[in-house]
Each structure stands twice: as C-alpha cells, then as structure tokens.
Amino acid sequence: MTSKITNRIALSVIVLCALVMTATLAALLGYILYHGLSAISLSFLTKDSSSFQAGGGIKNQLWNSFYILFATMLFTVPLGLCGGIYLSEYAKPNKLTHFIRSCVEVLASLPSIVVGMFGLLIFVNYFGWQYSILSGALALTVFNLPVIVRVTEDALQSVPRELREGGLALGVTQWHTIKTIVVPAAFPGILTGIILSAGRVFGESAALLFTAGLSTPNLDFSNWNPMSMTSPLNPFRSAETLSVHIWQVNTAGITPDIQTIANGSSAVLVLCVLGFNLFARIVGKFIDRKLTGKA
Amino acid sequence: MNQVYIKQNVEESHQNMKKASPVLEVKDLNIYYGDHHAVKHINMPIEEKSITALIGPSGCGKSTFLRTINRMNDLIHGARSEGEILYGGINLLTSKVDVVQLRKEIGMVFQRPNPFPKSIYENLVLSLKFSGIRDKKKLKDIAEDCLRKAALWDEVKDRLDKSALSLSGGQQQRLCIARALALKPKVLLLDEPSSALDPVSSSKIEELLLKLKEEYTIVIVTHNMQQAARIADKTAFFYQGELVEYGDTSQMFSHPAEKRTEDYISGRFG
Numbered sequence: 001m002t003s004k005i006t007n008r009i010a011l012s013v014i015v016l017c018a019l020v021m022t023a024t025l026a027a028l029l030g031y032i033l034y035h036g037l038s039a040i041s042l043s044f045l046t047k048d049s050s051s052f053q054a055g056g057g058i059k060n061q062l063w064n065s066f067y068i069l070f071a072t073m074l075f076t077v078p079l080g081l082c083g084g085i086y087l088s089e090y091a092k093p094n095k096l097t098h099f100i101r102s103c104v105e106v107l108a109s110l111p112s113i114v115v116g117m118f119g120l121l122i123f124v125n126y127f128g129w130q131y132s133i134l135s136g137a138l139a140l141t142v143f144n145l146p147v148i149v150r151v152t153e154d155a156l157q158s159v160p161r162e163l164r165e166g167g168l169a170l171g172v173t174q175w176h177t178i179k180t181i182v183v184p185a186a187f188p189g190i191l192t193g194i195i196l197s198a199g200r201v202f203g204e205s206a207a208l209l210f211t212a213g214l215s216t217p218n219l220d221f222s223n224w225n226p227m228s229m230t231s232p233l234n235p236f237r238s239a240e241t242l243s244v245h246i247w248q249v250n251t252a253g254i255t256p257d258i259q260t261i262a263n264g265s266s267a268v269l270v271l272c273v274l275g276f277n278l279f280a281r282i283v284g285k286f287i288d289r290k291l292t293g294k295a
Numbered sequence: 296m297n298q299v300y301i302k303q304n305v306e307e308s309h310q311n312m313k314k315a316s317p318v319l320e321v322k323d324l325n326i327y328y329g330d331h332h333a334v335k336h337i338n339m340p341i342e343e344k345s346i347t348a349l350i351g352p353s354g355c356g357k358s359t360f361l362r363t364i365n366r367m368n369d370l371i372h373g374a375r376s377e378g379e380i381l382y383g384g385i386n387l388l389t390s391k392v393d394v395v396q397l398r399k400e401i402g403m404v405f406q407r408p409n410p411f412p413k414s415i416y417e418n419l420v421l422s423l424k425f426s427g428i429r430d431k432k433k434l435k436d437i438a439e440d441c442l443r444k445a446a447l448w449d450e451v452k453d454r455l456d457k458s459a460l461s462l463s464g465g466q467q468q469r470l471c472i473a474r475a476l477a478l479k480p481k482v483l484l485l486d487e488p489s490s491a492l493d494p495v496s497s498s499k500i501e502e503l504l505l506k507l508k509e510e511y512t513i514v515i516v517t518h519n520m521q522q523a524a525r526i527a528d529k530t531a532f533f534y535q536g537e538l539v540e541y542g543d544t545s546q547m548f549s550h551p552a553e554k555r556t557e558d559y560i561s562g563r564f565g
Contacts, residue, residue, distance in 0.1 A: 093372075162409035166471070169367060170422040171399030171478060180421060185412050291412040292460045 036267025064239035071137035084152020108146035119211035131238040136212025151193025155186040195280035199273040205243035213238030324378035348527035355533040402475035408467035410459035445473035465496025
C-alpha cells in the first residue's frame with residue numbers, strides 16, 4: 001500500500017515538473033509571438049533600420065545574423081568534427097586526453113560575455129580586425145566549438161563497436177572505417193547537433209557586443225564585392241546582429257516605436273530558432289529512415 | 296539424428312584425410328588480458344578446406360583464440376599474445392605483419408549480424424572499393440558472385456539498393472558472410488555466427504558453411520554442440536583457457552579421450 005502511494009507521489013511530482021516546464025515555454029512563446037507577430041510585415045523584414053524615425057526595419061540585422069552564423073559554422077564544423085573524431089576514435093584513455101576533455105568542458109561552460117571580452121582582446125585589438133564579422137564569428141567559434149566536439153563525440157560513441165570491428169575485419173584501415181562506416185552511421189546525430197547549436201549561435205548576443213559591434217555600415221545589396229566597405233559580404237565590416245539589435249534598441253534606442261521593433265525582432269529571432277529546431281528533427285528523422293531502410 | 300550426421304562426418308573426414316594439410320599451425324600460443332592468462336599453451340593445426348569447430352563453456356578462451364588469428368584482439372586494450380600462429384610459414388603474431396593485408400586473407404563473421412547502415416550492394420563492395428577496384432561491372436559481378444555463394448542472391452537480387460538493415464536477422468548474417476567472401480579470403484573465422492538467429496536461419500547458415508568448405512578453410516566458434524557435430528570435420532574442446540582435446544569430430548563425440556570432454560559434450564556442465 002505505502003509503495004503504491006510513494007509511486008503515485010513520485011509520478012505526480014514528475015508530471016508537475018513537466019507541466020511547469022511546458023507551461024513556461026508556452027507562456028514565453030505565446031507572449032513573444034502575440035506581441036511580435038503583429039509587428040512583422042514584409043517592409044519590416046526588408047527595410048533598413050532607422051536611427052530616430054519610426055518605421056525602421058531589420059533587413060541588415062537579419063542578414064548579419066545569418067552571415068555570422070554561416071561564418072561561425074564554417075570555422076566550427078570542420079574543427080569540431082576533427083576534435084570529436086579524435087576524442088572518440090583515436091584518443092587512448094590517458095592523462096592527456098583526460099585533460100583535453102576537461103578543457104572542452106570548461107570551454108563549454110564559459111559565460112558568453114567572457115568569450116566576448118576575450119574576442120575583444122585577441123581578435124579586435126591584438127589582431128586589429130576591429131569590430132567585424134570575422135572577429136564576431138571567431139568569438140562565436142570559441143563559444144560553439146566545444147558544443148560541436150561534444151556532439152560529434154557522443155554521436156560517434158553511440159555507433160556500435162560491432163560496426164567498427166566489421167570494417168576492420170574486412171581488411172579496411174581504421175581511417176577508412178571511420179570515414180566510410182562510423183561517421184556516416186553517426187551522421188544523423190552529428191547533423192542534428194550541429195543544427196541545434198546553430199540555433200544557439202543565432203540567438204547569441206553577449207559574445208558579439210564587443211566583437212561584431214553595435215552598428216552596421218550602409219549596405220548596398222547590389223554590391224557583392226567582398227572587399228568593398230558597403231558590400232554585405234565584406235567580412236571586415238562591423239555587423240549588428242538581430243539579437244544585439246534587440247538589446248541595442250531597448251537600451252539606447254531613441255525611435256518612437258522602440259517597443260514594436262523589439263517585439264517584432266524578438267518574434268523573428270524566436271521563429272528562426274524554432275525553425276532550426278524543427279529542421280533538425282525533420283532532417284535527422286529523414287536520414288535515419290533512409291539508413292535503416294524504413295522509408 | 297546425431298548418429299546419422301556423425302556417420303556422414305566420418306566418411307567426409309576420411310576423404311579429407313587424404314587432401315588435408317594445415318593452412319594454419321598454432322604453436323604454444325598464450326594470450327593475456329593484463330595479468331589474466333586467458334589462453335594457455337595452445338598447439339593445434341587448422342586444416343585446409345575443412346571446418347574446425349571450437350567448443351567449450353563461456354569464458355574458456357575460444358573466442359579470444361579465434362580473434363587472435365586475424366589480430367582483432369589487438370583492438371582490446373591490454374591484450375597481448377605470445378607464441379606462434381604460422382600461416383604459410385609466417386608468424387602472424389609479429390608486429391611486422393600487415394594486419395590490413397592479413398584480414399583480407401583471413402575474413403571474420405561475428406556473433407551479432409553487423410551489416411553497415413548502407414545499401415546491400417554498398418555492404419558488399421565497401422572493402423573492394425577500398426582495395427582500389429573502381430570498375431562498376433567488376434564490382435557488380437563480384438557482389439553477385441558473393442551473394443550466390445552465400446545463398447542470398449535470389450532473396451535480394453531485386454533490392455540491392457535497399458538498406459541492409461531492412462533484411463531479417465538471418466539474411467543479415469548471410470550478407471555478412473557474403474561480404475567477407477568478397478575479398479576471396481583463404482580462411483573464414485566465424486564467432487558463434489548463428490547463436491543470435493532462429494533455428495531455420497541457423498540451419499541455413501550451416502548448409503551454407505558445408506558448401507563453403509569446398510573452397511575455404513573455416514574455423515567456427517560455437518556453443519551449440521549439435522552444430523559442431525553436424526558440420527565440423529575437426530573439433531577442439533577448450534576449457535579454462537586450455538585446449539583439452541583436439542581431433543576428428545566423430546571421434547570426439549563418440550569416444551572422447553578426456554573425462555572433461557565427455558562431461559561437457561554430454562551436458563554435465565557448461
């Protein structure tokens with residue numbers, strides 16, 4: 001009898017926790033979308049932001065966010081993959097690899113504002129790249145690299161040992177086994193992890209405040225010469241991203257429609273991150289089905 | 296039932312006596328895991344184009360011994376081996392041996408079917424592509440040949456591009472055997488290949504092995520004594536890391552020389 005009661009109490013507590021979590025998310029999303037969706041329009045998404053008049057858009061900020069995300073992924077994915085493969089497949093359990101693993105963990109738990117200050121010192125000042133897309137992307141690389149390493153290592157670890165042995169027993173070298181059997185088998189997990197981390201990078205602001213800057217030069221979207229200062233592609237120009245824009249508008253904005261812009265930007269940001277998550281799930285499921293032949 | 300098989304085996308092994316010559320010669324083999332002495336002073340030949348069964352209770356070292364022949368045990372942290380396994384006069388256990396080349400000549404099939412999560416065709420040609428064969432026609436021919444040898448061709452010929460994981464357990468295991476044949480190995484090592492399968496799939500594997508031994512030398516670890524009696528020409532009984540008895544299967548199952556062998560095959564322990 002008592003064990004039955006204990007069981008019920010435990011179950012209710014767990015269900016309650018789950019409810020609180022879901023409710024929080026629903027309330028937050030509902031609030032942001034309720035206030036923000038009405039602010040989103042085609043002109044809001046395609047107009048330049050204005051510094052003191054009402055009716056500014058977020059075109060440049062949106063572009064910057066995606067550009068920095070792309071640049072960050074360009075640095076992190078190859079590095080993170082290699083790191084993850086090393087830790088999972090080659091690293092022998094000894095002091096050195098233990099140390100490397102601790103470093104990855106510490107790096108993953110660094111507050112992003114600290115990463116931003118580090119970026120300011122190294123990339124912005126020491127290397128003299130100023131507030132730029134490059135500095136921002138490199139700071140975000142520091143921020144995102146440990147996540148990708150971890151995700152890769154975990155995904156590879158979940159590949160059964162039998163598959164590795166199967167490859168080696170066929171007279172295939174370790175590297176070729178990893179390349180053609182283990183990594184493809186872990187690919188859905190790795191890809192899902194990468195896309196989810198993209199959501200985190202996309203919404204990051206603190207690490208960018210002092211690295212990518214708080215302003216964007218006037219961009220000419222017909223000029224695709226990456227060396228030109230007004231080109232959207234120039235990696236050496238400063239770039240205010242969407243989440244930095246939300247912070248900036250709220251703390252220092254002087255336009256009359258601050259509230260609308262902040263609401264609209266937040267809704268766009270949240271929708272993008274939601275989109276990443278959904279995309280990750282769909283892609284992961286699709287590949288998994290293809291590999292296991294259930295499609 | 297067993298009697299009949301044993302009789303067949305007697306006749307077969309008599310035929311084998313004439314043509315048989317050892318392809319592998321194990322000399323004073325010792326295998327250790329750290330301080331644990333897992334396999335002790337093994338001496339035995341493995342004869343060409345015949346089936347040698349390794350039997351014994353769990354943990355007796357038979358799988359360890361099998362995995363040492365193609366150096367798969369190198370992958371286990373702390374495992375080391377002493378002694379000799381001679382293959383064409385070369386000791387396989389020295390560091391000079393190219394294990395990649397060795398595993399091409401001595402193939403292996405594992406207890407649990409381990410098809411790669413790729414198409415059936417890709418499973419078969421993966422090792423060939425690694426060996427540098429690029430000719431599509433040639434790859435296709437070898438794949439078909441292997442599938443026919445593994446008695447799987449008729450079941451999968453229309454869906455070679457489907458995932459190997461869509462096959463049943465028994466089909467997966469025959470695919471793994473077919474995959475191992477692609478490189479034309481001399482020796483095929485099988486580590487309890489049918490223990491994870493249902494009886495029908497299991498008997499298909501046995502039929503297959505009896506056919507394959509005309510071309511390949513087969514060493515099989517099995518927990519199933521009837522299986523050993525049905526298909527093996529030679530049987531080796533392992534107990535606590537030692538090779539207790541080695542000889543003709545029919546001989547061992549009808550007149551075991553050692554008391555421990557008799558106790559094990561009559562089901563008194565193990």
